[in-house]
Amino acid sequence: MTTSSPLILWFRSDLRLADHPALMAAARTGRPVIPVFVLDEGNRHAAPGAASRWWLHHSLTQLSGALGALASRLVLRRGNAARIMPDLLRETGAGGIVASASHEPRQRAVERLLTDAGVPLRLFAGNHLFPPGTILNGSGAPYRVFTPFYKACLNAPPPAAPLDAPAAIAAPGEWPGSDRLEDWDLLPRAPDWAGGLRETWTPGEAGAAARLEAFLDRAAPAYDTARDLPAQPGTSRLSPHLHFGEISARQVWHAATHHPDAGSTGMATFLREIGWREFSCHLLHHCPEMTHRPLRAEFENFPWRDDPAGLRAWQRGETGYPIVDAGMRELWHTGFMHNRVRMIAASFLVKDLRIDWRRGAAWFLDTLVDADTAANSSNWQWVAGCGTDAAPYFRVFNPALQARKFDPEGGYIRRWVPELGNVPAAHVAEPWSMMAYDREAIGLRLGQTYPHRIVDHGEARKAALAALGEMNENASVLN
Template identity: 45%
Template sequence: MTDTPTDHPVIVWFRRDLRLSDNPALSEAVKTGKPVIAVYVMETDVARELGGASKWWLHHSLTKLSHALDAIGSKLILRRGKAGEILDDIINQSAADMVMWNRRYAGDARERDAAIKSTLKDRDLTVKSYRANLLSEPWSVETKSGGYYKVFTPYWRAAKDFIDVSDPIPAPTSVNHYGGGIKTDTLDDWTLLPTKPDWGEKLAPHWSIGPEGAHKALESFLDGPVENYADDRNRPDYEDGTSRLSPHLANGEISPREIWHACKDNEYTSRKFLTEIGWREFSYVLLFHHPDLASANYKDDFDKFPWESNQDALKAWQHGKTGYPFVDAGMRQLWQTGWQHNRVRMVTASFLIKHLLIDWREGEKWFHDTLVDADPASNAASWQWVAGSGADASPYFRIFNPFTQGEKFDPNGDYVRKYVPEIAKLPKKYIHRPWEAPQNVLDYAGVKLGKTYPKPIVEHKPARERALAAYKESRS
């Protein structure tokens, strides 16, 4: 008796697409009628490991994906190692003749995928890849001269002719599961959760991980907050001023097409919010054309910049002890929740780069390790934007004032009081500038500058002048 085409299983290789809905690789695999082998590989031959916060999120997201697959009659296989070798092992065990995955765009990942695809095709296997986590491919939106856009506004204007806003693909309700015995690891084998210390416990209350949590967050955001998003997105003291969808997008628990589809009934109100989806797309264009975006200046004239090496200042910034309350609140929010408000990200990044003259790459590394929404494109592109070294970047000489930014966007000091409780009793007049408070006010608030709360590690005006002088020097 000879095998029929459907006797050979199809492998679906999950990556940053940890969902069942709007998952083209999974959908197309199910359509074949073949038995499906769903696999996630913790790759060991990567250029850059996931950060600690991302590993914590991944553990819980894979748990949700495993349960979702169980519910439709499938099973998630977990394996650690080199993806090519693991796929080869599963193919040899199962006689699979098809492999499907959704595309990724970081340089080393693209290279691995291309090598694996070539090797499998040489063995007469069918290999198919799909666009799942972007609205358009990074290479599809070209300028009239055939290049790529380096400025966001014209890019987004042109991209709207290329983005895919068709209806999302429904999640499969059942799967023809491959019943053969395929070896699998357990999540506990991978030790993704932090233990010494277990700072994951403090992150957990702030998030509902998985596709269900993603769609609930989107629904909640579109049920009201989106109406005032253009203004409220700048207010870190507003709990619902932003969608907080970024970690769900970064891990592929929801697709940008699902978000766009949910907004289509009120596209005018949602346009500013959807523009932020556009920024994410633009960041992937930059990453595609500059695979070293997280490690090399996009503009190489910044290679001459006279950065300073100051470990004490770097640690003060990382731990929220700079003496500038708005900056410190942001860095503590990051450590306590795995996330930082976007307005505050610009201010904290500017402070590190321009007030402290510390290389933007040090900040990018810290965010990569501590953000639950650490994204290879968005994180690097955003840090380069603030530094002035990136595409369509804010000019270097735009230096955020860390206390006037707080007074403008946290006018009552609620954000600072939440994350910097040691100065919470200061009146709003001084909450962003405690060094200006009279002694009797400090005494009443229980604040001892230099003891219970640090004095500013640098003075704003001299630091600004130093940054401008350094920039001028790098251009001479």
């Protein structure tokens, strides 16, 4: 390796130029830098879903343009990264690879394969507030519960200030060949279902920065209360930008803690949510099996139901419970679902329908633009009660009560379930409670214009608690 040989900058979940320690380290050497992104779909738990593929296409387009403005370019390759990266080293004569360290099981496995094969790979901390493995309890073990984890984060030295983007990136004398992004077919073919995504999102680093600034100035001070009201624009909607690394957690944390409203209760609540995302990443780092196995072992034997019709009704937003259906339709149209409604919809699947949480997690991975493996797995395990830091399974959300509390006027429901547009606020959370002649007067015919409830919540709750008791009895016998 010579000081003039190029370096390969391996982009993964860090599609940005600012606050990118690996990029900055490579640029500061003065050596030619070859930015590379590999589309590696070799793991069923990590392959991007349809909504994520749409976002990835546009994010890579924006990153390529930003690199082009620095007289650089983005090299695209598709396939097994463990084979492609050594091939690129030989093809370009590069002296090494620099990248941001990952908490994703698939990415970490590739890192190990490359290192074991003698590939010169240097990893930089850049995707987290604190590198996974550095926040440990007094015994040197990882935290399994969020609150003490977050307290430890607050007591640790604060995350370093984010880095600026490099002013220049040296280009190699000869560029390696690159795939055409259009040939990856990341965008939907006919029928084009992505219209709602285009209306809702602006992928890319600039879009991420604009969304953060707008949220901090507009909604952050009231975040502690507004975040639970789906009819209001009270959440940050930064999750897809964070997932793709168009903005770093460090940038978000620094902007929030240095904002004029940094001392507000809303901002403290927002920072705690960033902490929950960080906790999920650390948990996945230590427990890579959490994508497909419950962290509480007794839930391996939970009596889940096989209910294809119920799963299909839930996926389509046709359960007969308006707040659940509104959330599932918002998800299909925009690739996103309000956080409070995510909890309600997830609870309905795993408790009212008693369908395995992994079926819900798989659907979210396919349809969410913020389909982050760590957050998705930890959130579903939290709702299902099978994670290490979980809501007890016996806590069963009543969807009608949740709707009356958090969408009291029904604005969110009416937006996404327009067939209930004329239902009075007193009944929009549970239209079956209206007298039949009142429903008829506004053209609402249950089972025709809007579905009947596919389960009775009260009976479903009893069945869910009975299933929990059965699991606990079996666990006692085994012990």
